Amino acid sequence: MKRICIYPxxxxxxxxxxxxxxxxxxxxxxxxxxxxxxxxxxxxLFTISERIEMISELTGKFGNVTVDAFDGLLVDYVRKRNACxxxxxxxxxxxxxxxxxxxxxNRKLNDSFETIFLMTHENYSFISSSLVKELIEFGGDxxxxxxxxxxxxxxxxxxxxxxx
Amino acid sequence: MKRICIYPxxxxxxxxxxxxxxxxxxxxxxxxxxxxxxxxxxxxLFTISERIEMISELTGKFGNVTVDAFDGLLVDYVRKRNACxxxxxxxxxxxxxxxxxxxxxNRKLNDSFETIFLMTHENYSFISSSLVKELIEFGGDxxxxxxxxxxxxxxxxxxxxxxx
Amino acid sequence: MKRICIYPxxxxxxxxxxxxxxxxxxxxxxxxxxxxxxxxxxxxLFTISERIEMISELTGKFGNVTVDAFDGLLVDYVRKRNACxxxxxxxxxxxxxxxxxxxxxNRKLNDSFETIFLMTHENYSFISSSLVKELIEFGGDxxxxxxxxxxxxxxxxxxxxxxx
Amino acid sequence: MKRICIYPxxxxxxxxxxxxxxxxxxxxxxxxxxxxxxxxxxxxLFTISERIEMISELTGKFGNVTVDAFDGLLVDYVRKRNACxxxxxxxxxxxxxxxxxxxxxNRKLNDSFETIFLMTHENYSFISSSLVKELIEFGGDxxxxxxxxxxxxxxxxxxxxxxx
Amino acid sequence: MKRICIYPxxxxxxxxxxxxxxxxxxxxxxxxxxxxxxxxxxxxLFTISERIEMISELTGKFGNVTVDAFDGLLVDYVRKRNACxxxxxxxxxxxxxxxxxxxxxNRKLNDSFETIFLMTHENYSFISSSLVKELIEFGGDxxxxxxxxxxxxxxxxxxxxxxx
Amino acid sequence: MKRICIYPxxxxxxxxxxxxxxxxxxxxxxxxxxxxxxxxxxxxLFTISERIEMISELTGKFGNVTVDAFDGLLVDYVRKRNACxxxxxxxxxxxxxxxxxxxxxNRKLNDSFETIFLMTHENYSFISSSLVKELIEFGGDxxxxxxxxxxxxxxxxxxxxxxx
Numbered sequence: 001m002k003r004i005c006i007y008p009x010x011x012x013x014x015x016x017x018x019x020x021x022x023x024x025x026x027x028x029x030x031x032x033x034x035x036x037x038x039x040x041x042x043x044x045l046f047t048i049s050e051r052i053e054m055i056s057e058l059t060g061k062f063g064n065v066t067v068d069a070f071d072g073l074l075v076d077y078v079r080k081r082n083a084c085x086x087x088x089x090x091x092x093x094x095x096x097x098x099x100x101x102x103x104x105x106n107r108k109l110n111d112s113f114e115t116i117f118l119m120t121h122e123n124y125s126f127i128s129s130s131l132v133k134e135l136i137e138f139g140g141d142x143x144x145x146x147x148x149x150x151x152x153x154x155x156x157x158x159x160x161x162x163x164x
Numbered sequence: 165m166k167r168i169c170i171y172p173x174x175x176x177x178x179x180x181x182x183x184x185x186x187x188x189x190x191x192x193x194x195x196x197x198x199x200x201x202x203x204x205x206x207x208x209l210f211t212i213s214e215r216i217e218m219i220s221e222l223t224g225k226f227g228n229v230t231v232d233a234f235d236g237l238l239v240d241y242v243r244k245r246n247a248c249x250x251x252x253x254x255x256x257x258x259x260x261x262x263x264x265x266x267x268x269x270n271r272k273l274n275d276s277f278e279t280i281f282l283m284t285h286e287n288y289s290f291i292s293s294s295l296v297k298e299l300i301e302f303g304g305d306x307x308x309x310x311x312x313x314x315x316x317x318x319x320x321x322x323x324x325x326x327x328x
Numbered sequence: 329m330k331r332i333c334i335y336p337x338x339x340x341x342x343x344x345x346x347x348x349x350x351x352x353x354x355x356x357x358x359x360x361x362x363x364x365x366x367x368x369x370x371x372x373l374f375t376i377s378e379r380i381e382m383i384s385e386l387t388g389k390f391g392n393v394t395v396d397a398f399d400g401l402l403v404d405y406v407r408k409r410n411a412c413x414x415x416x417x418x419x420x421x422x423x424x425x426x427x428x429x430x431x432x433x434n435r436k437l438n439d440s441f442e443t444i445f446l447m448t449h450e451n452y453s454f455i456s457s458s459l460v461k462e463l464i465e466f467g468g469d470x471x472x473x474x475x476x477x478x479x480x481x482x483x484x485x486x487x488x489x490x491x492x
Numbered sequence: 493m494k495r496i497c498i499y500p501x502x503x504x505x506x507x508x509x510x511x512x513x514x515x516x517x518x519x520x521x522x523x524x525x526x527x528x529x530x531x532x533x534x535x536x537l538f539t540i541s542e543r544i545e546m547i548s549e550l551t552g553k554f555g556n557v558t559v560d561a562f563d564g565l566l567v568d569y570v571r572k573r574n575a576c577x578x579x580x581x582x583x584x585x586x587x588x589x590x591x592x593x594x595x596x597x598n599r600k601l602n603d604s605f606e607t608i609f610l611m612t613h614e615n616y617s618f619i620s621s622s623l624v625k626e627l628i629e630f631g632g633d634x635x636x637x638x639x640x641x642x643x644x645x646x647x648x649x650x651x652x653x654x655x656x
Numbered sequence: 657m658k659r660i661c662i663y664p665x666x667x668x669x670x671x672x673x674x675x676x677x678x679x680x681x682x683x684x685x686x687x688x689x690x691x692x693x694x695x696x697x698x699x700x701l702f703t704i705s706e707r708i709e710m711i712s713e714l715t716g717k718f719g720n721v722t723v724d725a726f727d728g729l730l731v732d733y734v735r736k737r738n739a740c741x742x743x744x745x746x747x748x749x750x751x752x753x754x755x756x757x758x759x760x761x762n763r764k765l766n767d768s769f770e771t772i773f774l775m776t777h778e779n780y781s782f783i784s785s786s787l788v789k790e791l792i793e794f795g796g797d798x799x800x801x802x803x804x805x806x807x808x809x810x811x812x813x814x815x816x817x818x819x820x
Numbered sequence: 821m822k823r824i825c826i827y828p829x830x831x832x833x834x835x836x837x838x839x840x841x842x843x844x845x846x847x848x849x850x851x852x853x854x855x856x857x858x859x860x861x862x863x864x865l866f867t868i869s870e871r872i873e874m875i876s877e878l879t880g881k882f883g884n885v886t887v888d889a890f891d892g893l894l895v896d897y898v899r900k901r902n903a904c905x906x907x908x909x910x911x912x913x914x915x916x917x918x919x920x921x922x923x924x925x926n927r928k929l930n931d932s933f934e935t936i937f938l939m940t941h942e943n944y945s946f947i948s949s950s951l952v953k954e955l956i957e958f959g960g961d962x963x964x965x966x967x968x969x970x971x972x973x974x975x976x977x978x979x980x981x982x983x984x
Contacts, residue, residue: 003684024770028659028685028740073302084684090773092589096752097256103775104290105299108308114680117746117773119759122942126596135597138565144600167356188442192331192412193356237630248356254445260424261584267447268618269627272636278352281418281445283431286778401794425748432782433791436800450614454924463925466893472928495848516934520823520849520904576848582937588916595939606844609910609937611923729958760946761955764964 004083005029005116008037008074011051012044013150014058015132017124021089024118026065033081034059036069045133045157058147075110085114091125168247169193169280172238175200175215176208177314178222179296181288185253188282190229197245198223200233209297209321222311239274249278255289332411333357333444336365336402339379340372341478342386343460345452349417352446354393361409362387364397373461373485386475403438413442419453496575497521497608500529500566503543504536505642506550507624509616513581516610518557525573526551528561537625537649550639567602577606583617660739661685661772664730667692667707668700669806670714671788673780677745680774682721689737690715692725701789701813714803731766741770747781824903825849825936828857828894831871832864833970834878835952837944841909844938846885853901854879856889865953865977878967895930905934911945 005025011018011034026032036051046054048069059065070077078086086106088099103115127145135142136154143151169189175182175198190196200215210218212233223229234241242250250270252263267279291309299306300318307315333353339346339362354360364379374382376397387393398405406414414434416427431443455473463470464482471479497517503510503526518524528543538546540561551557562569570578578598580591595607619637627634628646635643661681667674667690682688692707702710704725715721726733734742742762744755759771783801791798792810799807825845831838831854846852856871866874868889879885890897898906906926908919923935947965955962956974963971 028770028772073299073304075304090752090756092593096746100746100775101256101290101295104778105295108290109299109304114684114774116684118770119756122760122945125942126593126600131593131597135565135601140565140567140601192442192444237627237632239632254424254428260418264418264447265584265618265623268450269623272618273627273632278356278446280356282442283428283435286432286781289778401791401796403796429748429782429787433787436782437791437796450617453614454921454928459921459925463893463929468893468895468929520934520936582916582920588910592910592939596942606848606938608848610934611920614924729955729960731960757946757951761951764946765955765960 002030004031004033004081006033006035006074006078006081006083006086007088008035008070008077008086010039010042010044010129011036011055012046012129013051013132013146013154014055015124015127015129015146015150016144017089017091017120017127019058019147020121020124021087021118022059022062022065025087026062029084030064032062032065032087033083034065034067035077036067037074038069038071046153050153054150054153057149073109075106075113078113079110083113085116087116087118089120090117091120166194168195168197168245170197170199170238170242170245170247170250171252172199172201172234172241172250174203174206174208174293175219176210176293177215177296177310177318178219179288179291179293179310179314180308181253181255181284181291183222183311184285184288185251185282186223186226186229189251190226193248194228196226196229196251197247198229198231199241200231201238202233202235210317214317218314218317221313237273239270239277242277243274247277249280251280251282253284254281255284330358332359332361332409334361334363334402334406334409334411334414335416336363336398336405336414338367338370338372338457339364339383340374340457341379341460341474341482342383343452343455343457343474343478344472345417345419345448345455347386347475348449348452349415349446350387350390350393353415354390357412358392360390360393360415361411362393362395363405364395365402366397366399374481378481382478382481385477401437403434403441406441407438411441413444415444415446417448418445419448419455494522496523496525496573498525498527498566498570498573498575498578499580500527500562500569500578502531502534502536502621503528503547504538504621505543505624505638505646506547507616507619507621507638507642508636509581509583509612509619511550511639512613512616513579513610514551514554514557517579518554521576522556524554524557524579525575526557526559527569528559529566530561530563538645542645546642546645549641565601567598567605570605571602575605577608579608579610581612582609583612658686660687660689660737662689662691662730662734662737662739662742663744664691664693664726664733664742666695666698666700666785667711668702668785669707669788669802669810670711671780671783671785671802671806672800673745673747673776673783675714675803676777676780677743677774678715678718678721681743682718685740686720688718688721688743689739690721690723691733692723693730694725694727702809706809710806710809713805729765731762731769734769735766739769741772743772743774745776746773747776747783822850824851824853824901826853826855826894826898826901826903826906827908828855828890828897828906830859830862830864830949831856831875832866832949833871833952833966833974834875835944835947835949835966835970836964837909837911837940837947839878839967840941840944841907841938842879842882842885845907846882849904850884852882852885852907853903854885854887855897856887857894858889858891866973870973874970874973877969893929895926895933898933899930903933905936907936907938909940910937911940911947 007025022034034055036048038048052067052069055067090096090099106115132142132145136158171189186198198219200212202212216231216233219231254260254263270279296306296309300322335353350362362383364376366376380395380397383395418424418427434443460470460473464486499517514526526547528540530540544559544561547559582588582591598607624634624637628650663681678690690711692704694704708723708725711723746752746755762771788798788801792814827845842854854875856868858868872887872889875887910916910919926935952962952965956978
């Protein structure tokens with residue numbers, strides 16, 4: 001039986017922190033699905049298609065990583081994909097509390113899969129997508145936070161916004 | 165002297181977590197007042213009247229539990245009701261920090277009453293009213309989180325919203 | 329029915345932090361029992377009798393506070409005293425974790441009573457019996473940490489120790 | 493070489509907690525600059541000028557404290573001012589996490605200065621500018637939280653708001 | 657390639673909390689090795705052989721769980737077994753800190769394997785081997801904390817100790 | 821007036837984590853005193869003289885760092901040295917709690933100096949002297965945790981121990 005692991009998130013945009021978790025988790029399972037959660041109530045900077053493009057470009061070199069998007073509850077998506085587990089990165093204590101609440105809730109809704117946690121590398125422990133978006137707006141250097149193609153697209157977005 | 169304890173909150177809606185605290189706290193004092201805080205700046209799903217109705221229905225079996233609503237500062241309401249203490253449920257560390265800040269502030273404003281904390285049962289430690297509202301919107305099964313009459317009313321609300 | 333609350337601890341010796349919890353908790357119940365846990369595996373500085381004497385002297389002014397000592401499990405003592413609850417002071421996060429573990433364990437062993445938590449006053453939040461014992465050994469001024477009679481007895485103990 | 497320390501923040505308005513940090517930090521360096529961060533995306537109650545006025549009035553008695561405002565990234569402002577460090581007050585654990593993330597990010601962006609942390613006095617550990625604004629709206633007594641001139645201005649603001 | 661996961665610990669004795677992690681983790685990998693760490697500096701209640709016996713008896717029903725013991729550093733044992741990861745249960749925040757420190761240290765010593773974390777079921781979140789040993793000494797009922805065969809052996813140990 | 825900062829600790833032995841704090845703190849003050857606390861109740865691996873030698877060797881290149889040792893209370897030593905502050909490194913949350921308790925206690929005993937906190941670099945956040953001693957005993961590679969001269973001395977100590 002092929003073991004599939006889901007890595008859900010907004011990835012708006014993908015950072016070196018996410019890349020680190022992908023590289024670690026893909027070695028533990030037969031397939032790792034990076035699954036972009038479509039949240040209509042949260043404003044996103046990049047469209048789902050743009051995010052799929054970026055992640056695909058950056059993870060193409062890994063044979064067993066695929067990219068997908070989903071609507072609705074994570075537990076339903078996991079069931080549909082027949083995955084054995086969901087992986088989440090933990091960076092710090094505040095992650096821990098939120099992630100535990102989500103994992104306990106998901107276990108209550110569907111106890112046929114597990115949530116596993118990996119530690120983000122300490123060098124990326126302070127990076128978040130929202131921090132990156134805030135920094136670039138103020139002209140900060142984000143090359144230590146996101147891969148080059150993502151930085152490029154962030155600057156394009158910013159340029160378009162300022163033009164309008 | 166009759167000892168009155170106040171259990172303040174939004175209860176929008178009441179969950180099994182709140183019910184657990186009510187069942188525990190009512191045994192410690194002569195009267196337990198479930199006091200709905202009227203917060204004009206926060207959008208609520210249920211009106212104050214609807215919340216009073218639901219809580220009254222669910223706590224009717226307890227002889228010493230009453231339901232009320234209040235405007236303004238909690239310290240003023242506690243003084244008006246001549247209560248000896250306020251009870252709050254603690255579920256996790258993030259509760260702890262927020263609740264301590266509030267309790268310290270209230271003590272500074274009026275040191276004639278105490279804030280006591282009870283632990284929510286571990287089975288309900290991840291439940292919150294906002295989680296329940298989010299789950300039902302995505303079609304999640306919430307029967308493990310709220311009593312049946314609350315689930316019923318939540319579905320009615322949702323139906324009305326979708327009709328509009 | 330008279331409501332009895334148990335305040336268990338080592339009280340080796342009693343500090344201003346403990347005094348603060350006693351003053352707060354005694355207003356909420358008909359009787360507050362300060363119950364010294366007899367732990368044969370922990371070395372104590374003061375004997376049970378000395379601790380009973382000190383606490384009795386300091387709480388004599390409160391009409392509804394009594395002092396006692398117990399062996400064995402707290403849950404058995406609570407049952408024997410027919411108490412409705414146990415009170416514990418919370419000073420900081422590390423207290424919170426330990427206290428929650430104990431309260432959950434006690435609930436599993438006997439769910440007929442509650443554990444309630446009160447916040448220690450922020451001015452006493454860093455005081456502990458072991459800190460006091462460490463400070464006095466190095467000649468630190470402990471008058472801000474323990475009542476005068478306790479300071480007096482601590483100095484006596486120290487003198488006796490050094491003589492030997 | 494003169495050592496300059498920056499104390500950045502919103503100070504909307506300045507509280508006794510901020511005053512405590514200013515009094516402590518100014519003794520450690522040759523000059524302490526209270527630097528108001530101009531954040532166009534956050535609604536503020538007081539204008540930058542009003543905040544400069546209030547802080548200047550309250551810190552005038554300290555010879556080595558100056559007041560300033562800045563736009564953009566803190567790291568750029570620190571470089572411009574040629575400061576050796578930034579000081580931040582820690583009140584509680586939630587501060588700790590946020591402040592660490594910011595300090596790590598700033599270190600990545602510019603490692604030529606340090607972020608130092610001081611503990612806010614325990615008596616002010618629960619005060620925040622937003623709490624003060626919420627309390628005054630509900631008629632709470634805020635004299636224990638902010639200096640008198642700030643309380644006066646807060647009441648003026650409130651009066652003007654209600655008139656409109 | 658067969659994926660092996662190591663579950664290291666003292667298991668002195670195994671509790672329902674450990675059993676829960678074993679049941680969860682074994683579904684994610686081809687083989688799960690319960691690996692008893694031999695720590696000469698820590699007094700243990702049960703010998704390594706007794707612990708192997710108990711765990712084997714309780715996990716015999718699971719086809720892909722084996723039991724082993726090891727000396728020295730975990731990283732060396734993982735390399736020897738050619739395992740892809742180590743699994744640890746997280747019960748609460750204090751676990752989180754300690755486990756993260758160990759995982760970071762192990763990663764520094766050998767970055768060819770991952771440490772994954774699973775949440776212990778909330779019903780077992782307060783159980784620890786040392787708590788169980790303390791409770792049984794005071795005559796507490798431990799049937800909710802350990803499987804029956806373990807309870808039986810604990811009582812035997814206790815009897816032998818008291819005889820001596 | 822020359823500003824002196826004290827960096828107190830056991831330094832048994834000094835690690836890269838300590839070195840990082842020394843390098844950061846020495847830039848903020850005129851003189852940084854690395855002050856070894858002599859604790860007769862704690863078994864140490866290295867003597868005070870050995871620790872002074874190691875730290876002196878490693879900090880000799882810094883013009884404004886001196887090494888000293890002290891008995892008794894830190895507050896008395898700070899007063900004697902006429903220092904304006906004490907610096908402590910924070911690595912993680914558990915540090916935070918302990919350090920805050922110590923800083924509050926010291927402030928109560930002597931409020932004429934400040935305790936400032938610096939964050940240890942994220943690459944050293946998991947290193948502690950006791951971890952290093954444990955690793956070397958089991959033959960772990962500690963070159964990423966302590967400078968070469970310290971590693972050398974640790975191996976000497978170990979060799980002597982084993983010979984005995």
